[in-house]
Amino acid sequence: MTTVGILGGTGPAGRGVAVRLASAGYEVAVGSRDAERAYEIASRLEPRGTGKVRGVSNSDAAKCDVVIVATPWESTLETLREIAGDLENKIVVSMVNAMQKQGREMQPVFPAAGSCAQEIAAVLPTSKIVTAFNHLPAAQMEDLDSGLDADVILSGSDNEAMAEVAVMVSAMPGLHAIEAGSLALAGTIEAFTSVCISVNIRNKAHSYVKLEGIAR
Numbered sequence: 158m159t160t161v162g163i164l165g166g167t168g169p170a171g172r173g174v175a176v177r178l179a180s181a182g183y184e185v186a187v188g189s190r191d192a193e194r195a196y197e198i199a200s201r202l203e204p205r206g207t208g209k210v211r212g213v214s215n216s217d218a219a220k221c222d223v224v225i226v227a228t229p230w231e232s233t234l235e236t237l238r239e240i241a242g243d244l245e246n247k248i249v250v251s252m253v254n255a256m257q258k259q260g261r262e263m264q265p266v267f268p269a270a271g272s273c274a275q276e277i278a279a280v281l282p283t284s285k286i287v288t289a290f291n292h293l294p295a296a297q298m299e300d301l302d303s304g305l306d307a308d309v310i311l312s313g314s315d316n317e318a319m320a321e322v323a324v325m326v327s328a329m330p331g332l333h334a335i336e337a338g339s340l341a342l343a344g345t346i347e348a349f350t351s352v353c354i355s356v357n358i359r360n361k362a363h364s365y366v367k368l369e370g371i372a373r
Protein backbone atom coordinates (compact mmCIF):
# COMPACT_ATOMS: atom_id res chain seq x y z
CA MET A 158 0.00 0.00 0.00
CA THR A 159 1.18 3.51 -0.81
CA THR A 160 2.76 5.36 2.12
CA VAL A 161 1.80 9.01 2.56
CA GLY A 162 3.86 11.55 4.51
CA ILE A 163 2.35 14.81 5.73
CA LEU A 164 4.70 17.75 6.31
CA GLY A 165 3.35 19.83 9.19
CA GLY A 166 0.89 17.00 9.77
CA THR A 167 0.49 17.91 13.46
CA GLY A 168 -1.70 20.92 12.62
CA PRO A 169 -5.48 20.75 12.21
CA ALA A 170 -5.29 20.48 8.40
CA GLY A 171 -2.75 17.65 8.38
CA ARG A 172 -4.48 15.76 11.20
CA GLY A 173 -7.78 15.76 9.33
CA VAL A 174 -6.18 14.41 6.18
CA ALA A 175 -4.24 11.80 8.20
CA VAL A 176 -7.36 10.41 9.86
CA ARG A 177 -9.25 10.04 6.58
CA LEU A 178 -6.28 8.59 4.70
CA ALA A 179 -5.76 6.00 7.44
CA SER A 180 -9.45 5.15 7.29
CA ALA A 181 -8.97 4.44 3.59
CA GLY A 182 -6.15 2.01 4.42
CA TYR A 183 -3.14 4.19 3.64
CA GLU A 184 -0.02 4.07 5.85
CA VAL A 185 0.34 7.65 7.05
CA ALA A 186 3.42 9.36 8.51
CA VAL A 187 2.49 12.58 10.30
CA GLY A 188 5.54 14.84 10.07
CA SER A 189 6.71 17.61 12.35
CA ARG A 190 9.80 19.69 13.08
CA ASP A 191 9.74 17.76 16.37
CA ALA A 192 9.40 13.98 15.95
CA GLU A 193 8.33 13.55 19.60
CA ARG A 194 5.46 15.99 19.16
CA ALA A 195 4.43 14.09 16.02
CA TYR A 196 4.59 10.78 17.90
CA GLU A 197 2.36 12.13 20.67
CA ILE A 198 -0.20 13.63 18.27
CA ALA A 199 -0.19 10.57 16.01
CA SER A 200 -0.87 8.24 18.94
CA ARG A 201 -3.93 10.30 19.82
CA LEU A 202 -5.14 10.10 16.20
CA GLU A 203 -4.45 6.43 15.77
CA PRO A 204 -7.52 4.95 17.49
CA ARG A 205 -9.74 7.09 15.28
CA GLY A 206 -8.25 5.66 12.11
CA THR A 207 -7.15 2.10 11.65
CA GLY A 208 -3.84 2.03 13.53
CA LYS A 209 -2.07 3.20 10.41
CA VAL A 210 -0.87 6.62 11.57
CA ARG A 211 2.63 7.16 12.97
CA GLY A 212 4.45 10.33 14.03
CA VAL A 213 7.84 11.16 12.53
CA SER A 214 10.12 14.08 11.65
CA ASN A 215 9.31 16.05 8.50
CA SER A 216 12.43 14.57 6.90
CA ASP A 217 11.17 11.02 7.53
CA ALA A 218 7.70 11.96 6.26
CA ALA A 219 9.39 13.18 3.07
CA LYS A 220 10.66 9.65 2.42
CA CYS A 221 7.11 8.31 1.86
CA ASP A 222 5.80 7.48 -1.62
CA VAL A 223 3.50 10.51 -1.76
CA VAL A 224 4.05 13.66 0.31
CA ILE A 225 1.40 16.18 1.36
CA VAL A 226 2.39 19.72 2.31
CA ALA A 227 0.30 20.99 5.25
CA THR A 228 2.46 23.81 6.58
CA PRO A 229 1.61 27.52 6.86
CA TRP A 230 2.44 29.30 3.58
CA GLU A 231 4.97 31.57 5.29
CA SER A 232 7.21 28.60 6.23
CA THR A 233 6.45 26.25 3.34
CA LEU A 234 9.30 26.98 0.93
CA GLU A 235 11.91 26.97 3.70
CA THR A 236 10.56 23.61 4.96
CA LEU A 237 10.67 22.14 1.44
CA ARG A 238 14.19 23.38 0.66
CA GLU A 239 15.50 21.40 3.65
CA ILE A 240 14.13 18.09 2.34
CA ALA A 241 14.07 18.73 -1.41
CA GLY A 242 16.33 15.76 -2.14
CA ASP A 243 13.76 13.28 -0.77
CA LEU A 244 11.00 14.81 -2.88
CA GLU A 245 12.67 14.46 -6.28
CA ASN A 246 10.38 12.93 -8.94
CA LYS A 247 7.62 12.30 -6.38
CA ILE A 248 4.02 13.38 -6.25
CA VAL A 249 3.83 16.31 -3.84
CA VAL A 250 0.32 17.37 -2.87
CA SER A 251 -0.09 20.96 -1.75
CA MET A 252 -3.01 21.96 0.45
CA VAL A 253 -1.30 25.25 1.24
CA ASN A 254 -3.26 28.51 1.00
CA ALA A 255 -1.94 32.04 1.38
CA MET A 256 -4.31 34.53 3.00
CA GLN A 257 -4.51 37.31 5.55
CA LYS A 258 -7.18 38.43 7.99
CA GLN A 259 -8.69 41.82 7.29
CA GLY A 260 -11.36 42.76 9.82
CA ARG A 261 -13.94 39.98 9.92
CA GLU A 262 -12.85 38.34 6.69
CA MET A 263 -9.99 36.39 5.18
CA GLN A 264 -8.51 37.83 2.01
CA PRO A 265 -6.36 35.95 -0.49
CA VAL A 266 -2.67 36.63 -0.95
CA PHE A 267 -1.23 35.78 -4.37
CA PRO A 268 2.45 34.76 -4.27
CA ALA A 269 4.62 36.09 -7.11
CA ALA A 270 4.34 32.92 -9.21
CA GLY A 271 0.52 33.09 -9.03
CA SER A 272 -0.07 30.48 -6.35
CA CYS A 273 1.61 28.66 -3.48
CA ALA A 274 1.62 25.52 -5.64
CA GLN A 275 3.51 27.21 -8.48
CA GLU A 276 6.04 28.60 -6.00
CA ILE A 277 6.44 25.04 -4.66
CA ALA A 278 6.91 23.74 -8.21
CA ALA A 279 9.75 26.22 -8.72
CA VAL A 280 11.51 24.95 -5.58
CA LEU A 281 10.88 21.28 -6.49
CA PRO A 282 11.38 21.23 -10.28
CA THR A 283 11.34 17.44 -10.67
CA SER A 284 8.38 16.81 -8.36
CA LYS A 285 4.84 16.42 -9.66
CA ILE A 286 2.84 19.04 -7.83
CA VAL A 287 -0.90 18.53 -7.36
CA THR A 288 -3.19 20.77 -5.32
CA ALA A 289 -5.89 19.14 -3.18
CA PHE A 290 -7.79 19.57 0.10
CA ASN A 291 -7.50 23.39 -0.07
CA HIS A 292 -11.15 24.10 0.81
CA LEU A 293 -11.77 21.43 3.43
CA PRO A 294 -12.66 22.43 6.99
CA ALA A 295 -10.08 20.74 9.24
CA ALA A 296 -12.33 20.05 12.23
CA GLN A 297 -14.91 18.24 10.10
CA MET A 298 -12.15 16.32 8.36
CA GLU A 299 -10.72 15.06 11.66
CA ASP A 300 -14.16 14.05 12.97
CA LEU A 301 -15.13 10.96 11.00
CA ASP A 302 -18.69 11.30 12.32
CA SER A 303 -19.13 14.88 11.04
CA GLY A 304 -21.13 13.81 7.99
CA LEU A 305 -18.70 15.56 5.65
CA ASP A 306 -19.61 14.94 2.00
CA ALA A 307 -17.31 17.27 0.08
CA ASP A 308 -15.74 17.68 -3.34
CA VAL A 309 -11.98 18.11 -3.53
CA ILE A 310 -10.93 20.15 -6.56
CA LEU A 311 -7.54 19.12 -7.93
CA SER A 312 -5.08 20.92 -10.18
CA GLY A 313 -1.77 19.72 -11.52
CA SER A 314 0.30 19.90 -14.65
CA ASP A 315 1.05 16.16 -14.73
CA ASN A 316 -2.19 14.39 -15.66
CA GLU A 317 -1.02 10.97 -14.46
CA ALA A 318 -0.03 12.37 -11.07
CA MET A 319 -3.35 14.21 -10.75
CA ALA A 320 -5.23 10.99 -11.60
CA GLU A 321 -3.27 9.09 -8.92
CA VAL A 322 -4.13 11.74 -6.35
CA ALA A 323 -7.77 11.60 -7.45
CA VAL A 324 -7.87 7.87 -6.70
CA MET A 325 -6.36 8.47 -3.25
CA VAL A 326 -8.76 11.32 -2.43
CA SER A 327 -11.89 9.50 -3.57
CA ALA A 328 -10.90 6.50 -1.43
CA MET A 329 -11.08 8.74 1.66
CA PRO A 330 -14.46 8.66 3.41
CA GLY A 331 -16.69 11.64 2.63
CA LEU A 332 -14.52 13.02 -0.19
CA HIS A 333 -14.94 13.07 -3.98
CA ALA A 334 -12.05 14.17 -6.20
CA ILE A 335 -12.75 16.40 -9.18
CA GLU A 336 -9.87 17.05 -11.59
CA ALA A 337 -9.97 20.68 -12.75
CA GLY A 338 -6.86 21.17 -14.88
CA SER A 339 -3.31 22.45 -14.85
CA LEU A 340 -1.42 24.19 -12.08
CA ALA A 341 -2.35 27.51 -13.75
CA LEU A 342 -5.68 27.07 -11.91
CA ALA A 343 -4.04 26.68 -8.50
CA GLY A 344 -4.12 30.39 -7.63
CA THR A 345 -7.90 30.56 -8.11
CA ILE A 346 -8.43 27.33 -6.19
CA GLU A 347 -6.29 28.50 -3.28
CA ALA A 348 -7.86 31.98 -3.28
CA PHE A 349 -11.39 30.55 -3.13
CA THR A 350 -10.53 29.20 0.32
CA SER A 351 -10.63 32.73 1.67
CA VAL A 352 -14.18 33.03 0.27
CA CYS A 353 -15.20 29.79 2.04
CA ILE A 354 -13.75 30.93 5.36
CA SER A 355 -15.27 34.41 5.08
CA VAL A 356 -18.68 32.87 4.28
CA ASN A 357 -18.33 30.71 7.37
CA ILE A 358 -17.35 33.63 9.61
CA ARG A 359 -20.16 35.90 8.34
CA ASN A 360 -22.84 33.19 8.42
CA LYS A 361 -21.60 31.29 11.49
CA ALA A 362 -21.48 28.25 9.21
CA HIS A 363 -19.34 25.21 8.52
CA SER A 364 -19.80 25.10 4.74
CA TYR A 365 -17.66 23.24 2.25
CA VAL A 366 -17.44 22.95 -1.53
CA LYS A 367 -19.72 20.67 -3.54
CA LEU A 368 -20.16 21.16 -7.29
CA GLU A 369 -23.50 20.48 -8.98
CA GLY A 370 -23.91 19.10 -12.49
CA ILE A 371 -21.09 16.58 -12.49
CA ALA A 372 -21.42 12.80 -12.28
CA ARG A 373 -19.75 11.12 -9.31
Ligand SMILES: NC(=O)c1ccc[n+]([C@@H]2O[C@H](COP(=O)([O-])OP(=O)(O)OC[C@H]3O[C@@H](n4cnc5c(N)ncnc54)[C@H](OP(=O)(O)O)[C@@H]3O)[C@@H](O)[C@H]2O)c1
Nearest residue numbers: 165167168169170189190227228229230232253254291295
Ligand atom coordinates in the same frame (compact mmCIF):
# COMPACT_ATOMS: atom_id res chain seq x y z
N1 LIG B 1 -6.98 24.51 8.90
C1 LIG B 1 -7.76 24.24 7.84
O1 LIG B 1 -9.00 24.09 7.96
C2 LIG B 1 -7.15 24.10 6.45
C3 LIG B 1 -7.88 23.50 5.42
C4 LIG B 1 -7.31 23.35 4.16
C5 LIG B 1 -6.03 23.81 3.94
N2 LIG B 1 -5.32 24.40 4.95
C6 LIG B 1 -3.94 24.84 4.70
O2 LIG B 1 -3.10 23.84 5.24
C7 LIG B 1 -1.93 24.42 5.82
C8 LIG B 1 -1.86 24.03 7.29
O3 LIG B 1 -2.98 24.53 7.97
P1 LIG B 1 -3.10 24.40 9.57
O4 LIG B 1 -4.33 25.12 9.96
O5 LIG B 1 -2.93 22.99 9.99
O6 LIG B 1 -1.81 25.26 10.00
P2 LIG B 1 -0.95 25.34 11.33
O7 LIG B 1 -1.63 24.61 12.43
O8 LIG B 1 -0.63 26.80 11.55
O9 LIG B 1 0.41 24.64 10.89
C9 LIG B 1 0.49 23.26 10.61
C10 LIG B 1 1.81 22.71 11.14
O10 LIG B 1 2.89 23.35 10.48
C11 LIG B 1 4.02 23.38 11.33
N3 LIG B 1 4.59 24.73 11.38
C12 LIG B 1 4.06 25.83 11.98
N4 LIG B 1 4.90 26.89 11.86
C13 LIG B 1 5.98 26.42 11.17
C14 LIG B 1 7.20 27.03 10.75
N5 LIG B 1 7.48 28.32 11.01
N6 LIG B 1 8.10 26.25 10.07
C15 LIG B 1 7.83 24.94 9.80
N7 LIG B 1 6.69 24.30 10.20
C16 LIG B 1 5.78 25.05 10.87
C17 LIG B 1 3.55 22.99 12.72
O11 LIG B 1 4.00 21.66 12.96
P3 LIG B 1 5.20 21.31 13.97
O12 LIG B 1 5.26 22.42 15.00
O13 LIG B 1 4.77 20.02 14.55
O14 LIG B 1 6.40 21.25 13.10
C18 LIG B 1 2.04 23.01 12.62
O15 LIG B 1 1.41 22.04 13.43
C19 LIG B 1 -2.04 25.92 5.60
O16 LIG B 1 -1.30 26.29 4.45
C20 LIG B 1 -3.54 26.14 5.38
O17 LIG B 1 -3.81 27.27 4.55
C21 LIG B 1 -5.85 24.54 6.20
